[in-house]
Amino acid sequence: MAEASLMRRRRVGTLLARLLMLVALGFAVMARPAAAQSILRDAETEALLRDMSRPLIEAAGLRPDNVQVVLLNNSEINAFVAGGQIVYLHSGLITNADNANEVQGVIAHELGHVTGGHIIRLQEGATQATGIMILSLILAGAAMAAGAGEAGMAGLMAGQQAAMGRFLAFSRIQENSADQAGATYLTRAGISGRGSLAFFRRLQNLEFRLNIPQDNGYARTHPLNAERIARLENIYENDPAWNRPTDPALEARFQRVKAKLAGYVDPTQQVFSRYPESDRSVPARYARAYAWHRTAHPDRALGEVQSLLTDNPHDPYFLELLGQIQLESGHPQEALTALREAVSRAPDQPLIGALLGHALIATEDPGNFEEAKRVLRIAVQRDNSNPFAWYQLGIVYDREGDQPRAALATAERYSLTGQPQLALPNAEQAMMGLQVGTPDWLRAQDIAMASRAAVEQSRRRNR
Incomplete structure (x- = not known):
């Protein structure tokens, strides 16, 4: 009992x-x-x-x-x-x-x-x-x-x-x-x-x-x-703003963004149903351009973008898309013209700068590496939370033989993507090759300390 x-x-x-x-x-x-x-x-x-x-x-x-x-x-x-x-x-x-x-x-x-x-x-x-x-x-x-x-x-x-x-x-x-x-x-x-x-x-x-x-x-x-x-x-x-309309320019920008986002994430048939070929508005052509590019139809995508640029030849975001399609279709050299102009038209947009840096590296022309390093460094200075930009910058440093800074860029990328176990050895490698006390060395030290703490915490949780 x-x-x-x-x-x-x-x-x-x-x-x-x-x-x-x-x-x-x-x-x-x-x-x-x-x-x-x-x-x-x-x-x-x-x-x-x-x-x-x-x-x-x-x-x-x-x-x-x-x-x-x-x-x-x-x-x-x-x-x-x-x-x-x-x-x-x-x-x-x-x-x-x-x-x-x-x-x-x-x-x-x-x-x-x-x-x-x-x-x-x-x-x-x-x-x-x-x-x-x-x-x-x-x-x-x-x-x-x-x-x-x-x-x-x-x-x-x-x-x-x-x-x-x-x-x-x-x-x-x-x-x-x-x-x-x-x-x-x-x-x-x-x-x-x-x-x-x-x-x-x-x-x-x-x-x-x-x-x-x-x-x-x-x-x-x-x-x-x-x-x-x-x-x-x-x-x-009862609010005075009840009948106040949205600024037309802001609304036009929203409709563009809504369309391009739909072209990028929505099912293809849904995109073409909502934005049929008969619709020649800017948002419709924008949506179709992204949908065609996403489904590996570069010629159709380029046709839509070229029609947009005919109406507005210096729009930085249309130029960005043109360069992206050319780059991702295997023509990085052709992409440079559009992306360089896009960066000059929107110098405060580091994401476009990172794409230009990627295209410059993808040409495999060593003569483009110095420009790639310059635009990528500007991109990460303005937005250091972009793992893709750090990855591209690491490639440039590696091609130049600057292994400590290549390791630091790699540590930055792994730190941003939540992989402290990979960020730690790269940060330690960077510290060994950089001059002690310099800004890059101090940054590598910060990443190493934060990553080591994260790794130890993970180990304690898994015990």
């Missing part, structure tokens, strides 16, 4: 430990929505998002230089923040939005999460919910150990429901707060709230199509869309 009781308590303890681990992992997953998602980088898109968000960032009392709007390759209509002053937008949000104003409404809402410190407070909500769950686990374990199995399981289920209810209520409060803050920022920036309401109606229609219940707001992380719309309609419709 004693042995059976002991075995029962052990099984209960094992079960509760596993349940507790699952609860903790569940809340941890909720707190890290940005993990394992692919970032999309494009010079024209990033310039547009900066200009669209700047007045909202300033209205939120933040510094535009400190806030990033990052685009993720995800077809869902969604956006979120995940710590710091970074707003993540899904590509599906851009390609499905009707206009720039809708996206501005979403950005304003997400800035409400940033200024409200909601990611930190979300962890507080998870901690409170976990505490409720732990207490119910302990009480359930005691009941089970005493032989009251059914009562213990009932208590466990009630505790789980209470914990999740607490967490969901906490999340809904944050969403309401972000809605109100977003409305304030739109008002301060003089931007209409029409797009914000249109976005919530879009979400509501999507939920209708997916048969998501619209009558139980207590089982959701977000308030019911109907409730959000009702609360915000009165605010927006």
Whole structure:
């Protein structure tokens, strides 16, 4: 009898430990929505998002230089923040939005999460919910150990429901707060709230199509869309900016970016259905150019780009695409003319500079390496978070026989891509060949120290 009781308590303890681990992992997953998602980088898109968000960032009392709007390759209509002053937008949000104003409404809402410190407070909500769950686990374990199995399981289920209810209520409060803050920022920036309401109606229609219940707001992380719309309609419709249109130039830029993004990420047939050959608008030709290039039809892609350049021969982003198609079709020498002009027309766009550096290296002409090194160094100085640019710069240093700086560039690349186990040996190799105390040596030392710490932390976790 004693042995059976002991075995029962052990099984209960094992079960509760596993349940507790699952609860903790569940809340941890909720707190890290940005993990394992692919970032999309494009010079024209990033310039547009900066200009669209700047007045909202300033209205939120933040510094535009400190806030990033990052685009993720995800077809869902969604956006979120995940710590710091970074707003993540899904590509599906851009390609499905009707206009720039809708996206501005979403950005304003997400800035409400940033200024409200909601990611930190979300962890507080998870901690409170976990505490409720732990207490119910302990009480359930005691009941089970005493032989009251059914009562213990009932208590466990009630505790789980209470914990999740607490967490969901906490999340809904944050969403309401972000809605109100977003409305304030739109008002301060003089931007209409029409797009914000249109976005919530879009979400509501999507939920209708997916048969998501619209009558139980207590089982959701977000308030019911109907409730959000009702609360915000009165605010927006009485705002002086309600009938203020978006700047036509900004809207035209948005439609271009939306089209090129669709051409790059959407299924090909969907692109050609939305932007048929009969549509000779700039966005339609732009979308088809990217779609043709992505599907390995360089002649068709070049035809679309050349028609765009006929209308606007010095557009840096059309020139960038022309050079990209030529380069990736195996004609790097031909790409140089377009990319050099693109860099001269948009000198503040390091992503275009990195592409020019890549083309210069791809010619395999040693006479181009010095120019490649110069444009790539400028590119990483203006944007040192581009692994591709560091990779190309490492190639140039290697071709020149400058192994210490080639190792440093490689360490930078691996550090940026989250591979400290590869960044560490390259940083150490760079330090051995660089003069002690120089800026490059100090940078290699910084990477080595950070990578060593990350490697040690990983080892401790895996023990």
